[in-house]
Every structure is written in C-alpha cells, then in structure tokens.
Amino acid sequence: DTGVSQNPRHKITKRGQNVTFRCDPISEHNRLYWYRQTLGQGPEFLTYFQNEAQLEKSRLLSDRFSAERPKGSFSTLEIQRTEQGDSAMYLCASSFLQGLYGYTFGSGTRLTVV
Amino acid sequence: AQTVTQSQPEMSVQEAETVTLSCTYDTSESDYYLFWYKQPPSRQMILVIRQEAYKQQNATENRFSVNFQKAAKSFSLKISDSQLGDAAMYFCAYRSANTGGFKTIFGAGTRLFVKA
Numbered sequence: 001d002t003g004v005s006q007n008p009r010h011k012i013t014k015r016g017q018n019v020t021f022r023c024d025p026i027s028e029h030n031r032l033y034w035y036r037q038t039l040g041q042g043p044e045f046l047t048y049f050q051n052e053a054q055l056e057k058s059r060l061l062s063d064r065f066s067a068e069r070p071k072g073s074f075s076t077l078e079i080q081r082t083e084q085g086d087s088a089m090y091l092c093a094s095s096f097l098q099g100l101y102g103y104t105f106g107s108g109t110r111l112t113v114v
Numbered sequence: 115a116q117t118v119t120q121s122q123p124e125m126s127v128q129e130a131e132t133v134t135l136s137c138t139y140d141t142s143e144s145d146y147y148l149f150w151y152k153q154p155p156s157r158q159m160i161l162v163i164r165q166e167a168y169k170q171q172n173a174t175e176n177r178f179s180v181n182f183q184k185a186a187k188s189f190s191l192k193i194s195d196s197q198l199g200d201a202a203m204y205f206c207a208y209r210s211a212n213t214g215g216f217k218t219i220f221g222a223g224t225r226l227f228v229k230a
Contacts, residue, residue: 099209104161
C-alpha cells in the first residue's frame with residue numbers, strides 16, 4: 001500500500017469548466033475526508049464518507065460541488081462551473097477509527113482557475 | 115463550535131536549538147483529541163504527535179513533545195535539536211471524541227524556518 005493517492009497533482013482550468021479529482025485511500029481505511037486548503041490557511045473540512053455513505057457536507061460545499069465514493073473504495077470530487085474562488089489545494093485523507101488516531105493525507109490536487 | 119488558534123504565523127530556529135510552537139483551542143467538551151501535523155513544502159501532510167485529552171501525561175515522539183494544559187486549553191509543540199528537515203508548516207488540530215463527531219478542525223498553521 002503506497003498511502004493515499006490523489007490525481008491529478010495539478011489542474012489548471014478556465015472559469016466555467018467542470019473538473020473532477022480522484023482520491024484512492026489506504027485500502028484498510030473505511031473513512032475518507034475531503035478538505036480544501038487555501039494559501040496560508042489550514043485545511044477546511046468539505047465532506048466525509050464512511051464506506052460509500054456520505055455522512056456530512058460542509059456549508060463550504062456549494063451545490064456546484066459533488067463527491068462520491070462508489071463501493072466504498074476511491075472517491076471523486078467534482079466541481080461544476082468553476083469560479084476563481086475555487087482555486088485552492090484539495091486534500092484527501094483517510095483514517096481508521098473515525099480519525100481518532102489521526103489522518104493519512106494524500107499529496108493534494110492544486111486547482112488553478114483562470 | 116470548536117476553534118483552533120495558532121497565533122504565530124512564522125517562527126525561526128537555529129539548527130540544533132529548541133523551538134516551541136503555540137496552539138490554543140476553544141471547546142465545551144471534556145473529551146477530545148489534539149494533533150500536530152507537519153506539511154513540508156510541496157509535500158503531503160503527516161501526523162507528528164497525538165494527545166488524548168483525558169491523559170494527563172504529555173505525549174512525546176522522539177524529538178517532538180507537547181505541553182498540554184487542559185484547563186488553559188493550550189497545546190504547544192516543542193521541537194528539540196531542530197534539524198533542517200523540520201522546516202515546514204505545522205498545523206495544530208482538534209477532534210472531538212464524540213462518536214457522532216468526525217471532523218478534525220485545523221488551525222491556520224505556523225511556518226517554521228530552520229537556519230543552518
């Protein structure tokens with residue numbers, strides 16, 4: 001197991017386009033989280049999955065954002081009609097036992113909307 | 115709602131010296147977990163150390179130790195014998211022990227520079 005894998009590492013898109021990011025968590029971890037990190041800030045929670053069930057979405061996750069985790073394995077985060085304010089690092093993390101022992105993070109996907 | 119505050123945007127330390135990064139948090143809960151994460155430049159965030167609130171003893175991991183003051187809601191990280199590889203952003207984080215809770219809340223981070 002090589003840890004949490006995120007693809008792509010970088011994405012540049014034009015405003016108004018749709019983008020999709022993928023996260024492959026550690027196989028033994030049934031909890032998966034998406035966070036957003038803007039420059040100079042800490043990660044902000046976006047959404048959480050336990051297996052394939054999406055149990056919580058942040059108010060930060062507007063209706064342009066959708067996340068899925070089919071079959072409780074990999075997860076995708078899609079942003080529709082991207083805006084410049086969506087430019088950020090999107091981090092995926094997975095955990096064992098609800099994150100009580102901490103998260104394992106992926107390297108993130110850096111999105112730039114031009 | 116819980117909050118995590120890191121009041122030092124940047125810190126600097128001489129190689130081989132000791133540095134302490136500050137963190138305070140606000141919560142009405144009595145049982146929770148606290149973490150320090152390290153994010154090196156252009157690399158993934160990794161867990162440095164973890165503290166359980168119901169444990170009085172401060173956690174230690176090699177050169178990293180914490181000073182956990184529950185009453186003061188303070189959770190500082192001490193790095194001893196600083197090395198060049200310690201240069202990174204450090205994030206303090208809080209996680210409720212409530213089984214219905216699932217979200218870890220992060221502070222804004224402290225950037226640590228290590229001088230050779």
